[in-house]
Amino acid sequence: MQKTGYSKREVVEFNFESINLESNEFFGNSPPSVFVGRFGYPEVNVGVLSPVGSKENAYLMDSPKDWVKNNLKDYEIMKLRAQLINSRFKSSIKNFNNRLLDISQEVGMAYKPVEIEVELKNKPVSNLILNNITSPLSNNANVRNIKLTENPKIQTVVEKTVSDKDLKAVEGIKKLYTKGIDENFLSKILSVGLLGLGKNRKLVPTRWSITATDDTIGKELLKDIKFNDIIDHTRIYTGQYLGNFYCIMFFPGIFSYELFEMEVPFRKNLWSKTGKFYAYDYEDFNGRKSYANETAGGYYAARLGILEKLNELKRQGSVLVFRFINEEDRFPLGVWVCREATRKSLANNYLEFEDKNLALNYVKSLAKKKFNVELDELTSISKIINAKQKLLMDFI
Numbered sequence: 001m002q003k004t005g006y007s008k009r010e011v012v013e014f015n016f017e018s019i020n021l022e023s024n025e026f027f028g029n030s031p032p033s034v035f036v037g038r039f040g041y042p043e044v045n046v047g048v049l050s051p052v053g054s055k056e057n058a059y060l061m062d063s064p065k066d067w068v069k070n071n072l073k074d075y076e077i078m079k080l081r082a083q084l085i086n087s088r089f090k091s092s093i094k095n096f097n098n099r100l101l102d103i104s105q106e107v108g109m110a111y112k113p114v115e116i117e118v119e120l121k122n123k124p125v126s127n128l129i130l131n132n133i134t135s136p137l138s139n140n141a142n143v144r145n146i147k148l149t150e151n152p153k154i155q156t157v158v159e160k161t162v163s164d165k166d167l168k169a170v171e172g173i174k175k176l177y178t179k180g181i182d183e184n185f186l187s188k189i190l191s192v193g194l195l196g197l198g199k200n201r202k203l204v205p206t207r208w209s210i211t212a213t214d215d216t217i218g219k220e221l222l223k224d225i226k227f228n229d230i231i232d233h234t235r236i237y238t239g240q241y242l243g244n245f246y247c248i249m250f251f252p253g254i255f256s257y258e259l260f261e262m263e264v265p266f267r268k269n270l271w272s273k274t275g276k277f278y279a280y281d282y283e284d285f286n287g288r289k290s291y292a293n294e295t296a297g298g299y300y301a302a303r304l305g306i307l308e309k310l311n312e313l314k315r316q317g318s319v320l321v322f323r324f325i326n327e328e329d330r331f332p333l334g335v336w337v338c339r340e341a342t343r344k345s346l347a348n349n350y351l352e353f354e355d356k357n358l359a360l361n362y363v364k365s366l367a368k369k370k371f372n373v374e375l376d377e378l379t380s381i382s383k384i385i386n387a388k389q390k391l392l393m394d395f396i
Contacts, residue, residue, distance in 0.1 A: 027054065031061045034046070036203050044203060045140075046090075048086075049085065073242075077333060086140045100146055111155055112152075118143060120144060155181075157179050161195070165197060169190065169196035191203065214304045217304055221310075248306065251384065261294075261298065263324075278378060279294035298323070302321060320385065324373070
């Protein structure tokens, strides 16, 4: 398959070997994994994902952090995801009087693979669907019945948080995140309506819950970061993962965040409001008042990795990011790629500069040498580069 380009990155179909079921019934172990669709909202498809048979590596079929840890290639990730059957049913986002939804919620809360028995209404459709936000999804089939054949293993802190219907969703996410529970798990339990005040709980399409989780965790981290001391010198971090090269610059100053994304070699970016070859979004110390429409979920995913690093350093700064999407990024695998590529970049050693202009010249030279890209147009409109130094007191 050819590189998709921005103009075709939304939906791609990739055919792997079909799953051949002898009947419409099978046993499997969910990674655990659940998926809530967005089409037809507020009537949506809710799916429990599982392979056919009990797989020893089932956990690996829905674990971005393990994909990174094991240095899996794009094709290996898609092959793992293509083994999952999405056994789905229709539900209203507010209808919790549904046995299949109860089972989906139990699976979603589990931290280890869950053995299930599934009866389908039809054979799975074996096209692997890829998009920019969610992990690859395949083998959709309408489900008649799902049974748990073992008790799901659920952490006590998760069970207590889910049971607390007086706890707001933001507070629940923060509580679990500080206990070491990652964003992949948090987005799942948010999607199946397990967080928030009891009267407000509802199903949230997975596509939306992923970005909502990244945004929520980021905003909670920022509450502390904004009181940190300012970083002393300009730092440059670089790194890449699955064809996504990040150049992340930390400048002395109060927190702000600016992201430029572009494919290299250049091609027109259809998400750009200006019709340019790049997509662009920005926030100052006060944050955004609207969704980052150009860089979308990648904006919040990359920001999370950046805020985690600032939190670790106990510092704040103005952060300028260049994302170069190159030919190794052959397929859209989900926004987790941006999050993990950012984390990998920030785990690398950094270069430190006393002078801001020297740092900029280094980045311009790097972009030219590595991708034959001239960054002058981007740096000329950068709010962070061209901003006058502001003090924290200016925002209080």
